[in-house]
Amino acid sequence: MSQPVPPPGNPFAQGAPQQPDGQNPFGAYPPAPAPRQNNLVLGIVAAVVAALVTAGVYGAIMGGVEVEIGWAAVGVGFAVGFAAGKVGGSNPVLPVISAVLALGAVYLGQLVGIAVFFTKEFDASFADVFFKQFGMLVDLWSETKEPMTFLFLALGPVAAFSGAKKAGQ
Template identity: 65%
Template sequence: MSQPVPPPGNPFAQGAAQPDGAVQPAPFGDPPAPVRDNIGLGLVAALVAALVAAGVYGGIAGAIEREIGWVAIGVGFLVGFAAGKVGGPSPLLPVAGAVLSLGAVYLGQLVGIAVIIAKELDVSATDIFFNNFGLLNEAWGESKDLMTFVFFAFAAFASFAGAKKAAE
């Protein structure tokens, strides 16, 4: 009497194939799909992503003393993707992500200016940022140009698209 040949594949995945070809269901059923319809959690994830991305964006801009458009796009995409992935398919999240990405790019530009000033004055960038925020905002206002607003538009678009893509 010969031994039955085990079926190919993983016998523990989704159910075990029997020697006669029938599939026995998994003993505990399929695992439930993760719940991704939490707008509040999506907003929190987008806010955290916006703050982190703003810091990274500002650090890069300050280190090289210029802004890079694709980094602004990355900021927006990261914020939107976090909102959509965590929060789910709510139509509010792409809009909120776009607004938060605008704030993240603005904050990142302020951080970049603070880093540049800190290098020139040989002081801490955090001191410049927190102790002279009004002056930093004035410096941003004087340095903004058309490309500043193009970066804002890129970030908002990327955020909206990222949230839609992540929620699929």
């Protein structure tokens, strides 16, 4: 009895065999669903969550080093826009909404930074300073603002708009 002779060469190097239309080449399981795109509501929710998280991080950094940092404001904006665009898709409203949310996030981050500074300086609770003395924080922000403050407030929305456009493509 003779053994069959295998074909010459590597049979695995020739690529995957062609499958009839509608069949998954990886087995009987259906392919994973495509990510949701152009979902305005989910994009806005993602942008709001990113805005709140990055505002806290920006404020902690700002309060820790006791100085405003421009790249951090850009990071806040880009994170908000990227989250909106990645989750919400290419909806043309998302870059505008993310820019507005980034503006609020940078402002809120500056207030958090002032609260962190006071927490360290006066050995107080952050919750007491931020929530019970919020009006004082806003007044203090108004008294201490300078041209660079407004530059940082502008950098965040510009980065958010750009991030949302790029992530939504």
